[in-house]
Amino acid sequence: MQTWTRSPLPILPRDAIKVACSQCNLHEICLPLGLTERELDQVDTLVMARRTIARGDAVFRAGTRFSGLYAVRSGFFKTRSISDDGRDHVTGFQMAGELLGLDGIATGEHGCDAIALEDSTVCPIPYDRLDSIAREVPGLHLGLHKIMSREIVRDHAVMQLLAGKRAEERVAAFLLSLSQRLRQRGWSPSSFLLRMTREEIGSYLGLTLETVSRTFSKLHEDGILEVKQRQVDILDEERLRHVARPGAD
Amino acid sequence: MQTWTRSPLPILPRDAIKVACSQCNLHEICLPLGLTERELDQVDTLVMARRTIARGDAVFRAGTRFSGLYAVRSGFFKTRSISDDGRDHVTGFQMAGELLGLDGIATGEHGCDAIALEDSTVCPIPYDRLDSIAREVPGLHLGLHKIMSREIVRDHAVMQLLAGKRAEERVAAFLLSLSQRLRQRGWSPSSFLLRMTREEIGSYLGLTLETVSRTFSKLHEDGILEVKQRQVDILDEERLRHVARPGAD
DNA sequence: CGTCGAATTGACTTACATCAATGAAGGTGG
DNA sequence: CCACCTTCATTGATGTAAGTCAATTCGACG
Structure with missing residues (x-):
């Protein structure tokens, strides 16, 4: 085909x-x-x-x-x-x-x-x-500089997340980041299929696969997510944001 | 003056x-x-x-x-x-x-x-x-690209450290990184003054200041370091390397 | 239908955080 | 020069989030 x-x-x-x-x-x-x-x-x-x-x-x-x-x-x-x-x-x-x-x-x-x-x-x-x-x-150089700079900014955000946030906050932030990037590309920001395993998410977030799984379950129990295997539906983005950054108002 | x-x-x-x-x-x-x-x-x-x-x-x-x-x-x-x-x-x-x-x-x-x-x-x-x-x-652009790229590489190393290493390994890796950069600049790689507080080290490494302090003490007890407040003397670089990367050989 | 990798869930352990007290160093002003 | 204060560091006692080990369960695929 x-x-x-x-x-x-x-x-x-x-x-x-x-x-x-x-x-x-x-x-x-x-x-x-x-x-x-x-x-x-x-x-x-x-x-x-x-x-x-x-x-x-x-x-x-x-x-x-x-x-x-x-x-x-x-x-x-x-x-x-x-x-x-x-x-x-x-x-x-x-x-x-x-x-x-x-x-x-x-x-x-x-x-x-x-x-x-x-x-x-x-x-x-x-x-x-x-x-x-x-x-x-010349704009091409500026473009590349910006892309590299943005990568550095993103890495710093991840470092911040790894250094200071707890499991639930990390997972929530991760989902929000995915969601936002999907939205940018015109796809659904609230309903999507994870492309990676729990283990890969865990490796990225500095958690074990079990903790990632438990955290998904917890967010599900709380009515914030629908999770069935790799399929994720964000039911309450506002509360997910709140989970990702506790203490902020 | x-x-x-x-x-x-x-x-x-x-x-x-x-x-x-x-x-x-x-x-x-x-x-x-x-x-x-x-x-x-x-x-x-x-x-x-x-x-x-x-x-x-x-x-x-x-x-x-x-x-x-x-x-x-x-x-x-x-x-x-x-x-x-x-x-x-x-x-x-x-x-x-x-x-x-x-x-x-x-x-x-x-x-x-x-x-x-x-x-x-x-x-x-x-x-x-x-x-x-x-x-x-033109070499200037390449130079800047290399510097930004190196920053990205370093950030990834820190992410790895934060995601996967335990307190002792983090602190050891941190000291080795400092030591290596001092050596590059022609200063003593084994005897130096820390410019930052335990709290700042902890923030960077995703640990509390108490854990940083305890880890220094531990490395001291093990005969790997001499630490007196901000003054650090690396007594056994080889073993410090070993602490930073356990499981490697 | 059986196999295999992935995900979930539970019971138990542990590394590190938290809370709290004490001790050194360095700067300031009398 | 010493007394005082502040900041930083050390050390101990206790709590807890997340890791580890282990048993099911789920889904995809042949």
Whole structure:
């Protein structure tokens, strides 16, 4: 059924398809954010092809050479890294319009694995070409700076959450963050399917899978959520907000 | 005694002194990292003056307009932000050669307070000038990207630590990180004075000040550290490493 | 229908927080 | 110079949120 996505251009990999940022409905939240039409045309030469990633597969793995970033075109990812003592840790979840691989610029090697949690597509963005095109499109640098800066802000928020919040607050904040990002993309912010396991949520939030599960049950008992396996329905966003930030009024 | 640092140029603020990156002994770890002599000369026009910050004062505060970054020239800082629910949290400690303010690029507002923990000096780097100079010095963009990327990598390491490690491991990792950064700067990595309180360490590591104190005592009892108030002497770095990453070999 | 990974729930343990008292260091003013 | 105060650090006693271990249950898939 989807055979039309398969290489009309025999030179490219089978799963690649030519695509332009200017035509992409994500360009308002993705890298080309805030560029003019003219500038967008130049950026179009950047992203040559899409790559499809099957559920469970990696876009890149920790330790491999960094050659560029990947914009999530569709689907859902987790990034995970193995810590010095062998335990592994989920550092984030990424959805359409978000960038993978920012942590590789520093060292020239990817610092984590980027794993697809469902069948997904990404737009590879070669870093050297990005850099040279950005010389003619100054807004592109600003855009990238902003994206990296936003990542830092987000990480700080997560650090705050891990350092200071209790299990219930963490889980509530996590759900609200998902909800808000879904809303931005035009999907339902109150009814959605979790793409990750309880264990992956727990790893991200610094909790065990049992605690995550119990917390979902608790929020359910309290009438704030409907949870059935991976299906989540937020019944009372206001109270969920309240759970996430106790003490604030 | 230090009056010679005070404005030989009456136009500048009293505590400002003209300074060049090319003459700065920090340019190997600071922003101009990896630039040629020629390029450095151009960058010299960027940083016009130093600013001194008294202990306890802020370089900038959360919510104020972002106008640029600040390179720590000397001294020691903490960054702290107030979370949505009113508690405050230390997001990092910065020493000579490190940049303050990266999280402000995203929103155009500073996301945290940057407080001097001892009398310090910073080099203000106006963002718009940085951006325009970077057009002629491409390495500067790469440098900034690398610095931001490194910040992301570090934040992920902290997240890992907060999510997965126990008190003793956190404190050990914290001391090792300090030690390593001191070594990079040519100071003693094994004998140093902590610039922050137990409470600030605790806030950063997601622990109470009591737990931090107890953990120091424990490491002392085990013969790994000498700790007397703020003075720390690492007696056995190898074992400290071992405490920080249990289970690894 | 049986198998397997994921999720839920319960009983028990523990690492760390909380509460509280005491002790050192450093700065200020008489 | 010493007495005083404030801030920071240490140490102990007790409480609790979340981890651990273990048993079911649920759903998806072959």
